[in-house]
Structure formats: structure tokens, C-alpha cells
Amino acid sequence: MIMKKVILFLYQLFIFAPIFVLATIITAVTVMIGCLIGDRTFWGYYPPRLWSKLACRLALCRIKVVRHGKLDPAQSYVFIPNHQGAFDIFLIYGYLNQNIKWVQKQELRKIPFVGKASEIAGHVFVDHSNLKSRKETIIKAEEQLGEGSSMVIFPEGARTDTGKMGRFKRGAFVIAKEMGLPVVPVTVNGPYDLMKINTYLINPCKLELIVHEPISTDNLSDENMSQFIDNCREIVYSGLWEKYR
Secondary structure, eight states: OHHHHHHHHHHIIIIIHHHHHHHHHHHHHHHHHHHHHSOHHHHTTHHHHHHHHHHHHHTTOEEEEEESSOOOTTSOOEEEEOOOSTHHHHHHHHHSOSOEEEEEEGGGGGSTTHHHHHHHHTOEEEOTTOHHHHHHHHHHHHHHHHTTOEEEOOTTSSOOSSSSOOOOOSHHHHHHHHHTOOEEEEEEESHHHHSOTTOOOOOOOEEEEEEOOOBOOTTOOTTTHHHHHHHHHHHHHHTSOGGGO
């Protein structure tokens, strides 16, 4: 067991980290240049998608994708996944197979190369401590959805500390309601174990992405909003592995 940990640490230090950092810089520069001189919808999605798949493979993960419903590539959706860890982004970006924009924490804007590339690509940053910022987030998200992209929003707001799923907040559902877009529950399994919170060490494991059927928001109102959110949470919860329940 000790020898395995040593080998894994050396792999991460001398193979995973150098390749991942180099790939991150190349991807970020490609996105920034591509979005400035070309089609932002293309350059803001396809290079990061390849980068995300590389990250999952470099982490020596086994990937499983389950699709319960067929998504229309020409339709915009609001995807609502549970948030287990840092690799949620790579798993979803790489394997959802839908052109997406992210609503993400303001702190991620400070990451060298990645933050600027995300801004240029049209991803939306939110300051959870600022009510005005949260309102501006809704406006910016609606602008991106208006361009034909789909949006990924973690309704829990932050990653889990325990592996268990938290309460869903209203923001993602308000955006879907105002734009008249279907909501797609997504279940993520595995990233919590792959990289524990407050550490950068990887623990290769199986990752699973479950894409549930789209849910119409045509009849969604302020009166039934809470029930709608609870139903969506139950769908996400239904796909969780037993140890995350």
C-alpha cells in the first residue's frame, strides 16, 4: 500500500502535473485567441472539452456515461448537477456532449490563464457574498443562453464537504423559468473520492456521469417553484452511489 502511494505521488509529480499544466496553458491561450478572432461558441467549447477529457484520463480514471434522455444539440438547456469536487468540471465539460457555459465562483477568475480564458469565452462569474452580483449573474447567464449555448449551474452553490448532497438553491431554476428553458438534472459520482477537499493529491477511481431526461419549465411558477426544485433534487439524488446518499 505504501509503495502504491509512493508510485502514485511520483506519477502525479512528474507526469500528471507537468502535462496538465502545459495542456492548461495551451488550452487557455487557444481559447483566448480563438474567441477574439473567431467564433466564440466554437473556440470557447471544443478546446476545453478536449482538455477536460485529457484531465480525466491523466487522472487514470475509468469513465462511465449514462444518458436517460436524448438532448437536442440545437436546444439550450439549464443543466443542474450535484457538486462533489474539482473534477466535476472536467467530467461534465468532457463528456456531457453539449455546448455549455458555466456559472462559477468569482475566485476562479484569479487562476492564471484559466480565469481570463473563461471570461473571454463567456462564462459567468458570481460573487455569492454580494446580492447585487447575484442579480447581475442572472442577467449575464441569460445573455449567454440567448446566444444558443446551454448553462451549467451547481444548484448547491458549493462543493460538498462530506460527499453527501446539499440543499438546492433557486438561482438556476429562476434563470430556466425566465428563459423558458428545460432543466436537465445531472448526477455526478466519483470526483469526491478522486480529489478530496483541501488537497491536490489524486486517487484514481471510477467516475460516472448520469444525464437525466429534460424537464419542461412551461408550467413553472413562483407557487410551485419549491416543489419543482425538490423534484429535480430527488432525480439527481436517485442516481447517486449508495455511499454518497
